[in-house]
Amino acid sequence: MCVPTPRIPLYNWGVQEETLFGKIAVEEGYVTQGQLDAALRDTNGTTLTEVLVARGLLNSSQVQIIRDIQRIHMAEVSAPAESGGMLRMDRFLLPCSGCDTHYLIQGYAEGTKFICRKCQKVLVVRRVQEPPPSSTGPGSRSIGPYEVLAEIGRGSVSVVYKARHRQTGAEVALKVLKDSETANPGYLKRFQQEASAASRLSHPGIVSVLDSGERDGIYYIAMSIVEGVTLDRAMATNRLTLRQFVEVLEQVAKAVHHAHEHGIVHRDLKPANIILDAAGRPHVSDFGLAKMDQLEKAATHPGGGKIGTPYYMSPEQVMGDVAGTDARSDIYALGVMLYEALTGKVPFPGNSVVQVYLGILNGAPVAPSTLNPRTPHGLEAICLRALSRNKDQRQPTALQFAEELRRHYLQPTLNAHGA
Numbered sequence: 001m002c003v004p005t006p007r008i009p010l011y012n013w014g015v016q017e018e019t020l021f022g023k024i025a026v027e028e029g030y031v032t033q034g035q036l037d038a039a040l041r042d043t044n045g046t047t048l049t050e051v052l053v054a055r056g057l058l059n060s061s062q063v064q065i066i067r068d069i070q071r072i073h074m075a076e077v078s079a080p081a082e083s084g085g086m087l088r089m090d091r092f093l094l095p096c097s098g099c100d101t102h103y104l105i106q107g108y109a110e111g112t113k114f115i116c117r118k119c120q121k122v123l124v125v126r127r128v129q130e131p132p133p134s135s136t137g138p139g140s141r142s143i144g145p146y147e148v149l150a151e152i153g154r155g156s157v158s159v160v161y162k163a164r165h166r167q168t169g170a171e172v173a174l175k176v177l178k179d180s181e182t183a184n185p186g187y188l189k190r191f192q193q194e195a196s197a198a199s200r201l202s203h204p205g206i207v208s209v210l211d212s213g214e215r216d217g218i219y220y221i222a223m224s225i226v227e228g229v230t231l232d233r234a235m236a237t238n239r240l241t242l243r244q245f246v247e248v249l250e251q252v253a254k255a256v257h258h259a260h261e262h263g264i265v266h267r268d269l270k271p272a273n274i275i276l277d278a279a280g281r282p283h284v285s286d287f288g289l290a291k292m293d294q295l296e297k298a299a300t301h302p303g304g305g306k307i308g309t310p311y312y313m314s315p316e317q318v319m320g321d322v323a324g325t326d327a328r329s330d331i332y333a334l335g336v337m338l339y340e341a342l343t344g345k346v347p348f349p350g351n352s353v354v355q356v357y358l359g360i361l362n363g364a365p366v367a368p369s370t371l372n373p374r375t376p377h378g379l380e381a382i383c384l385r386a387l388s389r390n391k392d393q394r395q396p397t398a399l400q401f402a403e404e405l406r407r408h409y410l411q412p413t414l415n416a417h418g419a
Helices: 011-028 031-041 049-052 060-074 185-199 232-238 240-261 327-343 355-360 376-385 396-411
Strands: 092-095 103-104 113-115 122-124 148-152 158-167 171-177 209-215 218-225 226-231 273-279 282-284
Touching: 011 031, 011 060, 031 049, 049 060, 060 171, 060 282, 113 273, 113 396, 122 218, 148 171, 185 218, 226 327, 232 273, 240 273, 240 327, 327 376, 327 396, 376 396
Parallel strands: none
Antiparallel strands: 092 103, 113 122, 148 158, 158 171, 171 218, 209 218, 226 273, 273 282
């Protein structure tokens, strides 16, 4: 009996790549739309790239730049950072409901169809508005043993409430996975991973996980409430002097080193994930992207791809090298935060995810002293070392990063005059 050959969809990755190549060439200003249209009509038996080069419209350097951008666009990436980083805000991620793979879709028109590389599900590009915040009022909802008091934060896949344990009366920060994500095995696993990772850590500089569980299909993590302000807000309002910031960063590095010693890499360190309490002490939170070395022996993370928030991602994270993402990736993020404190900007700014990624992969940070002549030489050296594209050239441990801050900037220079 003859089995009919299944029909292959008219849209395919080859067509997509050619189409995206042309769009990028126009967006980058290398060719006009008219030149692109003419080249597309003349691609019989040849690729669009070959036609554009043959017509003298693109040179090899320009082709490579477009390929770099295209590679980032077509890359498979994991779910966005819990705090809702630039990927989420710009709505550049399209999730596959069949396998939890996410795709960068900047440059694709609404309604574009393509096939998921992993599960062959047909995906349609669309941009969905974020649902409005919950109107849950004080005392109107219970989750497990906790009474919800108020909503205090909202991320891409979870909501954080101030809540009270009904028996003990203790107030906690209760992170709850959104109802729409509980059926997603990837998000659920990541949520449970956060609870597992943080609950194994006991350090004054890390937000403590007190409890976690599931009740009536609702998954939650109860954490200590840290009253204060996030580091990004403190930086934006100039609440910290440079010395105060470096003291905070030293403590953050020591807390992160504690996690590293327990086989946990944070992978999404950034000012928004650091809370300063009333005394100015930092507390690192959001281990939702943490990598637990002893639990991840495979060469790739389940679901594959990049994890982190663009500005603070290391080159190895941008490349999707999950196996190569280690403690030195967190050190890179510490370097970005130090650079930001010294100059008032991140090392690789950009108006899009692609621009940021290209800067991280191919650019070199401008020396902080060029942007701020008052930059202490010792801090600049520490910062640029942490930002090395080659992770082997960064500080080997977060503890050494902290010790360098202490030795070259924070400790008094007792022998500055020969004492």
